[in-house]
Each structure stands twice: as structure tokens, then as C-alpha cells.
Amino acid sequence: MHERFLESQINPLHLFITGMICIPAYLFQSSLLIRLIQVLLFAVLSILNGKRIKWLYFVFMVATITFFNLLTPIGRVLYRAGPLVITSGAIEQGVLKGLTIVGLVFISLFSIRPNLRLPGRLGGLIGRVFLYYERVIDGKRRIEAKRLIASIDEVLEGLFHPGEELPEQTAVSVATSASGYLFAAVLLLLMWGSLVVTSRTIV
Numbered sequence: 001m002h003e004r005f006l007e008s009q010i011n012p013l014h015l016f017i018t019g020m021i022c023i024p025a026y027l028f029q030s031s032l033l034i035r036l037i038q039v040l041l042f043a044v045l046s047i048l049n050g051k052r053i054k055w056l057y058f059v060f061m062v063a064t065i066t067f068f069n070l071l072t073p074i075g076r077v078l079y080r081a082g083p084l085v086i087t088s089g090a091i092e093q094g095v096l097k098g099l100t101i102v103g104l105v106f107i108s109l110f111s112i113r114p115n116l117r118l119p120g121r122l123g124g125l126i127g128r129v130f131l132y133y134e135r136v137i138d139g140k141r142r143i144e145a146k147r148l149i150a151s152i153d154e155v156l157e158g159l160f161h162p163g164e165e166l167p168e169q170t171a172v173s174v175a176t177s178a179s180g181y182l183f184a185a186v187l188l189l190l191m192w193g194s195l196v197v198t199s200r201t202i203v
Helices: 005-009 012-027 032-048 055-069 088-111 120-138 148-159 178-202
Strands: 077-081 084-087
Touching: 005 032, 005 178, 012 088, 012 178, 032 088, 032 178, 055 088, 084 088
Parallel strands: none
Antiparallel strands: 077 084
16 A cells, blocks of 8 residues: 555545444454554554654653543552552553544544535535644644643634635545455454454453
């Protein structure tokens, strides 16, 4: 596969449906190792869809969620320093939660393209939301935790201007190739197959 493979081989609607079908299998996955592999896979697919990945941002997100999860000790105690108790269960659950959120972001990045067109007026509204989302993700300015509200304002002001009419995008007709259908089938088989395997192991 090369960069922009998804853009050239799969219809935007077919890619969107594939991503949506992946989500339930992803959310119900309880294996931390498989969840990590899935997150890395979706990151690669995002790159193949022409998206840029800010790795430090997502690593920081997982680390932050894991840190706050340590405040609820679960399982075997690994380290104790006064009121601070670090447990294996809290670390595992924190990493799992962090990866879950990051993975959902990556699923949206690989499965949603600006030229996605959904039927009906609601579909048009959703498509416009996706286009705004693309603008924010690809923008040079970033939201800063220390000045959250101000940085959000700066990002929005840099992207949108008062009275600006968002131009209607013309839908680019991309027919899904045989390789595209094969890719979607293999991805769904991997996602749901791994869920079945881990579910049987737990039982």
C-alpha cells in the first residue's frame, strides 16, 4: 500500500461504512495487546488516507488518562508512597481507556474524507461537520491545555471568518476497486475475528 491508497481505491461512502462497522468490534475488545495493535493499525491507515499524525500529542493523551486512572487503585499494588498507591489494574485500565479514545480518533481519520456525501439533508449537515473537522485537524495552530478557551478561539478564528460561506464541495466519484473491497473485507475480518477469539479465551 502507498500513501493515498484509500483515497484512490475506495469510495468515500464505502470507506465510512467500513470504519463504522469496525467501531463495535474495537470497543468490545478487552485485550490490551490487541487494542494496542489495532490503534497502530488505524494510525497507519490514517496516514494512508493522507492524514498527519501528531504522535507526541496522542502519547501525552494516553499518559494523562493513565495518570488520572491511578487515583482509583485496582489489583496488585506495585508501588506505595504515602497516599499514592500504584496498582497494576489501574495502570492497565488507564492505558486501555487512553488507547480506546486515541483509536476512535484514528478510526475517524482513516474512514472520513472531506468529500464524503451522505444521503438527505441530515447527511449534508453531517458532511459539512466532517469538513470543518478536517480543517481543525489539519490546522497549524493547536489547542493548549494551559490556555484552553483562548487557544480554541485562536484555532477557530484562524480557520473561519465572519460572513464566510463554506463552499460546497463537488463530490469526487471514486469507484471502489477490487483491491478496495479486499482491503475492507480483510480489515473487518481481522477486527471481528480478533474479538471472537478473545471472547472465547475469556469464557
